[in-house]
Amino acid sequence: MSDRFNRLPFIYWCIQTIRSVTDRAIAGLLKDESQEVQDLGSLDISTLTSKQALESDIKYMETYSKMVNQRLANQCRQFNSLQPIYQIPEEVLLKVISFVLERAVAKCYYFRDLHRLASVSFGWAALIKNSPSLWAVARSVYPAPAQSLALKKSKDSALEVVCKAAEVIRRNPDFIDRVAVHLQRWGSAVLFVHTIDLIAPLCASSAPLLNDLTIRVNSDTSDRPGVVMDLFGGKAERLRHLALERCWIPWDSGILSGLETLDLMNMKCQGPSLPHFISVLKSSPNLTTFRIQQFHIWADEDDEINPIELGSLKSCTIVGVNNLTTRSLLACIRAPACSSLVVDYFVRGNELHVALAGWFPSIRSMLKLSTQVYVEITGLSLREGFFLSLRALSGVDTILDISLKKQRSSEPLEALLLHVAETATLVPTWINVNIDHSAALPLPGIIAICTHFPALSHIQIHCRDMAESFVEYMSHPLDLDGTLSWPFR
Known part of the structure; x- marks a missing residue:
């Protein structure tokens, strides 16, 4: 178990108690100690031949009796320490056990840890044996016999399926075929495979319980036509999170509707x-x-x-x-x-600014709510781009972070700043700028735009090739790391 549970007293206490003695061990020790006390009481006095021998045996009896009492007290303490955990309601205990197992460091020892928990007491053993949800875990790292037994014990519970390509090749080549038999019980699945044909069994039937699906195909076939897989026959009514990489499906498939997360x-x-x-x-x-x-x-x-x-x-x-x-x-x-927009664009022009116009109300709304807004626009083919992030920190300071990457034109940045200045409800109080080339940030234009931010109190600029005219314009000494920092008002 991970040491991080030390910060969770209740969970840590549970882990410590499951490592202590079991009910049967305690009962056996108590019986042994009682027998030893009875043996002391039946000592034959007639065998004592002298006063010295009698005194010696009395001291021995007193010492041994004290040791027995100490051992009995120790066993009673251990037994009593287990009493509270036996009285936890089964529903709560089941959640605690699930919490511990899900966050165990070594996932490959999941079933071993489950058996260890069952050995704590008869009550725990019965609970684990009669809780199919604890066994509803299918990972390619588990040996085939153990996985088959777990699938049988899980009964009708929703399965958590995790498949890694390397493990399938080395240890478990039939893993997907084995778990695909239970396709109608899948609750979540993360599949990393080398070739798309390995997931062909997933087209056999529907997956009515599936909520989360991730499929990554490792083979580099992204620029070549691939096999179209009609996953689950297009029927996964509860699917809410879908992530596909190099996995083609019919674009009219029913699994593409009602989603909360879509990643292609x-x-x-x-x-x-x-x-x-x-x-x-x-x-x-x-x-x-x-x-x-x-x-x-x-x-x-x-x-x-x-x-x-x-x-x-x-x-x-x-x-x-x-x-x-x-x-x-x-x-x-x-x-x-x-609150997060990431786009790349390869051609200079005003078309992108027109398309972005509808997103500025989002920036204004997020700033008003004092949450973080993240916008990144890059133009890779022209080796230019800019990054802009507006952060409203608990309503105290609103920080505007600007980063210009290998860019020598400030037109897109000026247009975006002007639009933010015209539409934002909560305006920046601090501006940080990081640029590669001083030509990318003509200060007269930027300063003119910044006058639209009435709450702006400070500007900080870091430039790799800070030009002399750039420094002279601000009439401020340059720091050794190429950073200019000055009050704006």
């Missing part, structure tokens, strides 16, 4: 059309996390896309997607609660 990575071909993908997003109105990375979507300038409301969306990431698709998605998504 490294599928550069066989993607859906833009209108079709928008319909996928519409089918999940409670989506909170949306990420596509190196994912191909067919888009056309003539596509008619209507705005979609994603009121629960907190995080949006669009990386490695063509520019037209990026602009179209940003323009049609309405996410007033979004």
Whole structure:
């Protein structure tokens, strides 16, 4: 068990008690000590031949009696220390045991630790034996015989399935076939496999209990057409969290609706059309996390896309997607609660700023709630980009962090700052700037924009190649690490 449980007194006490003596051991020791006391009482006095021998035996009896009393007291203390834990309601005890097992350092010893817990007492053994949920764990690291026995003991409980490619190759080549037989009992699954054909058994039947699914295919086939897998026959009514990498599915599959988390990575071909993908997003109105990375979507300038409301969306990431698709998605998504936006864009122009206009109300809303807002825009092909983060710290200070990476033009940054200045309710009180080239931050323009922030009190700039004119403009000595820091007002 992990030492971190030392910070949890109740859990740590439970762990210590399960390592103490069992009921049967205590009962046996008490019986042995009682027999020793009876043997002392039946000592034959006629065998004593002298006063010295009698005194010696009396001292021995007194010493031995004291030792027996000490051992009895010690065993009673150990026995009494177990009494409170025996009186814990079974529901609470079951949750404690589950908590300990789930956070054990060595996952491969899960079943061994479960048997150790069962050996503490008859009551614990009966509880563990009659609790199928404790056995509903299927991991590729477990030996096949132990896993088969656990699947039998878990009865109808929802299974937690974890498969790692290396373990399947070395120890458990039939793991997925073995657990796929129980597909209708899957509750959550994390599958890392070398080839997509290994997950073919998942198409055999539906998964009515499945809530969380992650599939990562390790083979580098992201830019080549792959086998389309109709997972669970398109039926997983309770699925809320879906993450796929190099795993193609029919884009009209039923498992893509009603999601709260959608993560699609490294599928550069066989993607859906833009209108079709928008319909996928519409089918999940409670989506909170949306990420596509190196994912191909067919888009056309003539596509008619209507705005979609994603009121629960907190995080949006669009990386490695063509520019037209990026602009179209940003323009049609309405996410007033979004606090994290990550986008990359490869062409200079005003189109991106127009598409981003709908996201500024989100920034204003998050600042008003004094929570963190994170925005990152990069342009990799032109080796330019900027990072902007607005953090409202408990309503005391609002910090604006700006980082310009290998950029020599400040136009996008100026436009974004001006828009934030015009729309933000809670304005920055502190600005931090990190730049590679001083030309990327012409101070007259930036200072003019900063005058729109009435609460701004301090600006700090760090530059690798701080130009002399840049320093002279501020009339402030330069620190040794290339940092300028001065009060703004």
